[in-house]
Amino acid sequence: MTDPSKTAESSGPAGTPLRRAGLSPRKKQRISRIVQYVLLVAVVVFLLARIEWGSLAANFAKPEVAAETWPEVFTVALKNTIIYSVGGFVFAFLLGLLFALMRLSSVAPYRWIAIAYIEIFRGLPALLIFLLILFLPLALPGFEVPGGTYGQGILGLTVVGSAYMAETLRAGLQAVPRGQTEAARSLGMSHARSMITIVIPQAVRIVIPPTTNQFVSLLKDSSLVLFLGVTGDYVELTKFGNDLASTHANATPILVVGVTYLLVTIPLGYLASRLEKRQGKGR
């Protein structure tokens, strides 16, 4: 540390001895960037040379097969995906709100039940939950999920989503300043009234961006309806793509279905981050 002009330039980790002859950070950065570009070009050239584009296109982007998906990919498959995921989202939201309120309840057993539910269903893979629903009629003879196939799919997504939703909503409820409840109570509102009129509406506004992301994630999880053995009019995008791909021994329908998912998920993700930014400014 005898040469202060060198100290400022060195970017070596603290404690390592400074080497006078080393490259300046600026030069190091430039070399590093050049190496990255060279690597990128090398990989692209390699792939272009090695991949058999004809076979790839024939398997993933065959126009005749793509045409086969039309129009059912929208009129049936996407429609069903939306039915399953919107249905699941609505019930997950309501159930999540219930568990969030229980989680914050002053009655200890309510808190325990809510914690148990949240921990269990957040910790289980979504697929496992769908398999459990598949076996539900065996476990409970005579029991049938209302709404048939739609009901089963929606139930699965409700269970998958509600535990996350409960945690998000709990955070939202807690983010509403205490002064809001105090103002409401001081105006003579009961605890329940102040929750319904003052706290919950504000909490819901706070959680709109994260719940938009949760909707996207439920939309993707709706592919698990595949495992409920749905057929015909009830197929959603993934099952639809998978069935057609098997029929034609060609992966094009899967690509088509993938693009269809992205048509919905990318704008929603974009919307969520926009909302998040706007809220960051507004508060």
Place this chain on the structure above:
Amino acid sequence: MATPVTHAVEIRNLHKHFGKLEVLRGIDFAVDPGQVVCVIGPSGSGKSTLLRCVNLLERPTSGRVILEGVELTDPDVDIDAARRRVGMVFQQFNLFPHMTVLQNVMISQRRVLKRNRAEAERIARENLEKVGVATKCDVYPGQLSGGQQQRVAIARALAMNPALMLFDEPTSALDPELVGDVLAVMRKLAEEGMTMLVVTHEMAFARDVADRVVFMDGGVIVEDGPAAQVIGAPEHERTRGFLRRVLDPTHTGE
């Protein structure tokens, strides 16, 4: 309920603990109908806690709070009904940000007093007029200045026809040039005969408007008397020291 209705609010031997911390250590005092009582005292002396005990936002550890002859500290009292008689104005305004100014003033009239829409709106507009923000009815609180927000908060409390108004440092969060508007509204209220219990650091307001001034320190009432006496000629050394620091903040030496 043998207590005769002579006091608007009466506080008897009030204690409040937060865990081990004893914040109120035996408070006794009363406010008569139409009286304005200002509570002054150093930070942490328990002024806010006292005010919050009066409308049971904070549950007293022991002691009694009697509002218009009804004991609020009775475990079986309908606390929501009792709170309707007490308006509270907070330092941070606490307007409902998701509602317009008019909705803020109407909501508890509609939901709690079950007034019909037309009546609630009429009363809301009257009170907003009174505090000088009638032109802001359809605006959201976030678009108002602090002084306007606080006046809306006062209108919101008044719309419930309270028998007693509590103010907890209503001007402490305001820019200095906005303090006057809010104090003017409070002064007008006092002249109209509203019963008021005001925690404040505005000594000029306390001196001019208050019928009585209460000086608190360390969770007890040190001095309680006419404004001119407590502020003008305090008996206790603790009051004198506090007033010196408040009235002449640049002289920190004791």
